Amino acid sequence: MIRPDLSLPLPADITAAHFIGIGGSGMSGLAGMFLDRGIRVSGSDRTDSPTLRALAARGATVYVGHDATNLADGVDTVVHTGAIWPENPEFLLAKERGLHVIHRSQALHWLIGSSRLVSVAGAHGKTTSTGMIVTALQALHADPTFVNGGVIAQLGASSGTGSDDLVVIEADESDGTFLLYDTAVALITNVDPDHLDHWGTRDAFYDGFVRFADGAREAVVISSDDRGAQRVAAALTHSNIVTFGERADADVRVTGIRTDGPVAFTLTHEGVSVEGRLTVPGAHNAINAAGAVAVLLTLGYGLEESLRAVEGFGGTARRFELHGVTRGVSVYDDYAHHPTEVAAALSAARTVVGSGRIIALHQPHTYSRTREMFGEFAEVLEKLADHTVVLDVYGAREDPVPGVTGELVSGAFADPERVHFVADWQQAADYTASVAREGDYIVTLGCGNVNLIIPQVLAALAATPARSGE
Numbered sequence: 001m002i003r004p005d006l007s008l009p010l011p012a013d014i015t016a017a018h019f020i021g022i023g024g025s026g027m028s029g030l031a032g033m034f035l036d037r038g039i040r041v042s043g044s045d046r047t048d049s050p051t052l053r054a055l056a057a058r059g060a061t062v063y064v065g066h067d068a069t070n071l072a073d074g075v076d077t078v079v080h081t082g083a084i085w086p087e088n089p090e091f092l093l094a095k096e097r098g099l100h101v102i103h104r105s106q107a108l109h110w111l112i113g114s115s116r117l118v119s120v121a122g123a124h125g126k127t128t129s130t131g132m133i134v135t136a137l138q139a140l141h142a143d144p145t146f147v148n149g150g151v152i153a154q155l156g157a158s159s160g161t162g163s164d165d166l167v168v169i170e171a172d173e174s175d176g177t178f179l180l181y182d183t184a185v186a187l188i189t190n191v192d193p194d195h196l197d198h199w200g201t202r203d204a205f206y207d208g209f210v211r212f213a214d215g216a217r218e219a220v221v222i223s224s225d226d227r228g229a230q231r232v233a234a235a236l237t238h239s240n241i242v243t244f245g246e247r248a249d250a251d252v253r254v255t256g257i258r259t260d261g262p263v264a265f266t267l268t269h270e271g272v273s274v275e276g277r278l279t280v281p282g283a284h285n286a287i288n289a290a291g292a293v294a295v296l297l298t299l300g301y302g303l304e305e306s307l308r309a310v311e312g313f314g315g316t317a318r319r320f321e322l323h324g325v326t327r328g329v330s331v332y333d334d335y336a337h338h339p340t341e342v343a344a345a346l347s348a349a350r351t352v353v354g355s356g357r358i359i360a361l362h363q364p365h366t367y368s369r370t371r372e373m374f375g376e377f378a379e380v381l382e383k384l385a386d387h388t389v390v391l392d393v394y395g396a397r398e399d400p401v402p403g404v405t406g407e408l409v410s411g412a413f414a415d416p417e418r419v420h421f422v423a424d425w426q427q428a429a430d431y432t433a434s435v436a437r438e439g440d441y442i443v444t445l446g447c448g449n450v451n452l453i454i455p456q457v458l459a460a461l462a463a464t465p466a467r468s469g470e
Contacts, residue, residue, distance in 0.1 A: 010110045011100040019043035020080040020090050023051045029159030036161040044070045068093045079107045105177035112167050119171040121178050122189030124341045125288050130170040131316045132292035136309035144168050151317035186216035191228030210235045219298040224250035244290040252294040257286045259351040269303045276307045280315045282348025323454045326461040328438030337365040337447040339376040346384035356439030360385035363446030364393045367401040378412035389432050392423045394448025433460035
C-alpha cells in the first residue's frame with residue numbers, strides 16, 4: 001500500500017495520463033473524465049473487465065496486468081491509488097523517469113479546479129447520498145460534473161462531465177484525502193470510526209472530520225442523529241451548519257418513516273412539511289434523502305422541489321442490487337463492509353422480504369477491520385439474518401495476518417447452527433443454495449469481490465431441487 005503524498009505539486013497541464021488500477025470504480029470514472037477533457041488516457045489493471053472494455057471503446061489504451069512496458073513514452077502524468085504496492089513496475093518506472101506521479105484524489109483535485117464543490121463524506125451512505133444529489137440536480141435542470149464511488153443506476157455511470165460550474169463528489173475519508181479539496185458545501189452522513197490503519201486513533205478520525213467540515217466555504221450539512229456526527233458538530237466553529245435527521249431540533253427533520261411498502265416519510269423545514277416516497281428500500285434511505293435535500297436547500301432550491309427531485313433516485317450498483325431470481329429465491333448484492341452498513345442493508349432487506357428468510361453471504365473486508373470488529377459483525381449478522389455463510393477475508397491492500405480469517409466472525413456467533421464458514425467459493429455457493437427455499441433472499445455483503453460469486457450461487461440454485469417454505 002502507498003500512502004498518498006498530498007504535498008506533491010499538481011502538474012500545470014496534462015496531455016497524456018496513465019492510470020495504475022484503471023478498472024476500479026473510482027479510477028475508471030476519473031479516466032473517463034480525462035477522456036472528456038481530450039487528454040490521452042492509458043491504464044492497466046490486474047484482470048480484464050467490462051469496465052476496461054468500455055474505456056477502450058472510448059479511446060483509452062488499456063492493459064491487463066501490470067508491466068513497465070505499459071508506460072508509453074508520451075505519458076507525462078501517472079495516477080495511482082493507495083492500494084498498489086510500492087514495487088509496482090509501472091509506478092517504479094514513472095518515478096525513475098521523473099514523471100508527475102499523483103494519487104487519484106490529486107487527479108480529481110486537478111480536474112475540479114476552481115469549480116463550486118459539494119463534497120459528500122461519511123463512514124456509510126455517501127455513495128447513495130451523492131447519487132441522490134446528482135440525479136436530483138439533473139432533475140432540477142442543472143448539469144453538474146460528478147464523481148461517485150458506485151455506478152448510479154439511472155445514469156449507468158459513476159462519473160460524468162457537466163456544463164455547470166458545480167461539481168459533486170464522494171469524498172474519501174479512509175486516507176484523509178477529503179481534506180485536499182476546496183469544498184464549498186460539505187455533507188457528513190455520519191462519523192463512525194473506521195480506517196484506523198490510516199488515522200491511528202478514534203480521536204484523530206474525529207479531528208479529520210472537524211477539519212473537513214470547518215474548511216467548507218459555504219455550509220456544513222451534518223446528521224443530527226449520529227453520535228459521531230454530534231461529536232463533530234459540537235467541535236465546529238463554522239457559521240453555517242444545517243442539521244438533518246429524526247431529532248426534534250434537526251433543521252431538516254424526518255418524521256413518520258414507513259417501510260411497509262415504498263419508503264415513505266415526512267420532511268419538515270422552517271415549519272413547512274412535505275410528504276416523500278422513495279423507490280429504494282430501507283429506513284436509512286429516508287435519512288439519506290433528508291441529507292440530500294438539505295444540501296439542495298443550501299444550493300438555493302426549495303423544499304418541495306428538492307424532495308420531488310430526490311424521489312427520482314433509482315439506486316446505485318452494489319447497493320441492495322437484485323441480480324436474479326431462481327426457483328423463487330432472490331439474489332441481491334450489497335457493498336456493506338462495516339457492521340453499521342451490514343445492519344442497514346439487512347434491515348432494508350427485512351422490510352421487503354415478506355415471509356421469506358434472509359441468508360447473508362458475508363465476505364469480511366481487510367484483516368485489520370476483521371480483527372477489530374469480528375464480534376460486531378457476528379452480532380449484527382446473527383440478529384438480522386436468518387442464516388449466515390461466511391467466506392474468507394478479502395485482504396485488499398493488506399498482507400494476511402496469522403489467525404485472522406472469516407472463521408473469527410463465524411466463531412463469535414452465539415448460536416453456531418445459524419452460521420457456516422466456507423473458504424471455498426463453490427462449496428459456499430452450493431451450501432447457500434442448499435439451505436435456500438422459495439421466497440428467501442440471499443444477500444452478498446462486502447466491498448471486495450464477493451459479488452463475483454453470484455453467478456455460482458444462481459447456478460447452484462438452478463441445480464438444487466426446490467425447497468418449499470417450512
